Amino acid sequence: MAAARATVAVVATVSVAALSYFLCDFLSQKTQLPRSTKKKKKRQLGTRSGVIGAIGNTPLIRINSLSDATGCEILGKCEFLNPGGSVKDRVAVKIIEELVVQALESGKLVRGGVVTEGSAGSTAISLATVAPAYGCKCHVVIPDDAAIEKSQILEALGATVEKVRPVSITHRDHYVNIARRWAAEANELAAKHPKINQGNGEMSEEVNGFHPDEGRPAAVILNDCKGGLFADQFENLANFRAHYEGTGPEIWEQTDGSLDAFVAAAGTGGTVAGVSRFLQDKNPNIKCYLVDPPGSSLFNKVTRGVMYTKEEAEGKRLKNPFDTVTEGIGINRLTENFSMATLDGAFRGTDMEAVEMSRYLLKNDGLFLGSSSAMNCVGAVRMAQLLGPGHTIVTILCDNGMRHLSKFYNDEYLSRFNLKPSAVGLEFLGIK
Incomplete structure (x- = not known):
């Protein structure tokens, strides 16, 4: 009996020792960061010089709801995290x-x-x-x-x-x-x-x-x-260079160059031009598309080669400068910055789609985005539908919803344009 107890004690001791060894080894592996990761961690923890140093190097996040719904990896560049709140x-x-x-x-x-x-x-x-x-x-x-x-x-x-x-x-x-x-x-x-x-x-x-x-x-x-x-943001090519030298390279590095498409709307055109030109310089096979709001003529410029919008021709313009509730995107002239873009095609987005998308992302992802960001996400889904599952698509989350409360997030304001959101899912984009 005593021998049996001794045997059990020895086995228990060996088991505990073995368990401790494997546990310590496991924990050491968990805490031991690869050299490249440690360097990255060190860079992230380092101080930056003033508010200027805090601009850029924004995170690229997976938009889970849109990715799961389309079968593509839809990634958003979180430009709303810049100190001034936007791209x-x-x-x-x-x-x-x-x-x-x-x-x-x-x-x-x-x-x-x-x-x-x-x-x-x-x-x-x-x-x-x-x-x-x-x-x-x-x-x-x-x-x-x-x-x-x-x-x-x-x-x-x-x-x-x-x-x-x-x-x-x-x-x-x-x-x-x-x-x-x-x-x-x-x-x-x-x-x-x-x-x-x-x-x-x-x-x-x-x-x-x-x-x-x-x-x-x-x-x-x-x-x-x-x-x-x-400053002349529309014609000053410093706008284009900011994205060719900054936003584009960051997206390339954050995806390790493994992306299939980029899509964004345009106001001045600097973002879509700088990013598209950089990405296609790195890999001409990356598809770069514009998503354009109502009343803007850029869609027809990309797809037909002419600056034209039916709202102007038919005299149905509800407000100037263009007929849309989205702010900061869409234009009826060709700027120096937009002229630098290299685009493979364009999608037409609607106000209703942008409004529905903003509410969908808020409800499903906790993303409180502005009107142009919502339109960009509409474009990303359109891109996923065009390419099919298994592709990686990047767009820009330009700003958050805080500066859009009185209009884009105001139900009373939207009701004037019959833009009351009612979708449960993504049925407004044909996804059930």
Whole structure:
């Protein structure tokens, strides 16, 4: 009996020892990171230099609901995690580095000068976010039908906001044209009247033909004394370069080059152009597609070679500049940035699809996305349907829904356009 107990004790001891050995070995393997992973971990934990250093290197996530529904890997580049809240942070930094820094170094602009832009919101917010890091102020001309949150954010960031009625780009008072003219006037004022105020913060009676009461608040004119630069996001190819040199390479690295398609909408065209050009330079077999909202003529430019939209021809435009509830995408002219895109085709997206997609992703993935991001996801599903299961598709999650509460996420506003979301799944895209 004693011998039996001794035998059991020995076996138990050996078993515990063996278990401990294998457990320790297992844990050591779990905690032992590969060399490449450790390096990556170290980079991630390192500090970055100010708000500028926090821009870019955004995560690429699998959108689970869309991937599972289509049989494709649908990946979203989380640009809403940039400090200014959108993909436009990259553009703002690139424009300022190429335009403003050079002007500061050459003496064409001094610290405290003003960067001005005509924007529907996101680029303006990004410029207002990064401009102070370069010692500059920001003046924004914005259409007065943009979501109110955008102008509120801009004002909170310290930007001067000038709201104007929406008109065609050919009109001298289109918000982009006003911004361009404003920058030229600021430079003229700076050159001819370096000391605009009287030393007590009050305006002189008249400055270079401009009276404080004529058209702009005195505070705007006061800022002119140190000059201004027009960012020109639509035509400035720094926009394209920001994505060719940044967003595109990040997507390539994050997918190890194993992607089949990229799809995104276009406003200025910088994102879709920079990313598509880079990816196809790396691998011409990657399909790059545009998804275009209602009222925009880019779909026909890509598919038929002409700038045309039926809303214009039939006179059914509900609002200017184009007939859609999505903001920041769609356009009726060919910009320098969009001209750089290399696209294989285009999809037409609808407002209803964008609205339904935004609610679907919020409910199924916890993704609270803005209108352009929702349209991009519509395009990603269309791409998956075109290619079939087993492919990897990347799109851009431009911004989140926080700056779209008063319009895109406002049921009362949407009801004016008969855009009440009701889908249970993805049946609005033909998936049951």
